[in-house]
Amino acid sequence: MNRISFSNPVATALPKLEAAVRVATKAVVELTPANAGKPVAKLDLPLPVQAVGKAGYVLWNWREEKPSATLMTDGVATPTKTIAAPFADTINAESFNAFKPLPAPPFSTAGKLAFRINGKSGLADKSDGWHGSVAKGNGGAEEIQIQPQDDAEHRATLVMVGGIGEASVRVSVSAPDGATETIQYVQTQEADRVFQFRFAGPVVLRVETTSAPFRSSDGVPIQHLTPIGPSALFLD
DSSP, X not given: OXXXXXXXXXXXXXXXXXXXXXXXXXXXXXXXXXXXXXXXXXXXXSXXXXXXXXXEEEESXXXXXXXXXXXXXXXXXXXXXXXXXXXXXXXXXXXXXXXXXXXSTTSOOOOSEEEEETTEEOOOXXXXXXXXXXXXXXXXXXXXXXXXXXXXXXXXXXXXXXOSSEEEEEEEEEOTTSOEEEEEEEEETTOEEEEEEEEESOEEEXXXXXXXXXXXXXXXXXGGGOOEEEEEEEEX
């Protein structure tokens, strides 16, 4: 059974989780990066806001590539990172690059939501979709800064993916004053998770594997074979 829990230890309105959606069926999300100031994609999910990415996005490990604003695929611009005003580009290309997903079947990279940029598919080797990851094993964690340059409220939409097996995951969004919204849940390869947060000012997004009890056919724990990490982040 998947359980999801939330905690906000500081009495404050933001950051705040607006929605948590489980995606168990495969779907392709079209990205059109050239629309400056307009949403780059629509997520057909029960979210408060479905049209996302007007202030930028990041795709981790799309076609096994690092996030890049200048990536070309077959002569077509396929940027896997665009950050627009009022946000500063604080996301390193090496982020969530600690543990490459496993190869195509008989293994699976998981990922129900696949992303297509300017008509180019992100699927590689007929796998289910590539994604980023924290360091393998229990306690593997990484964080990135999200840095708006104004005081307005903003929204972040995070797509989380798990590899083979399952793992307990903690996702948090924290403000400098200590206000933190934390989600704890079990990630499996059967479903992606999409979270939508509201925040104002700079925040830190952190992803951590708290336990990874994947077992082989003979029951031996193989925690290092459960890559967990974000597939995409949209900023608005």
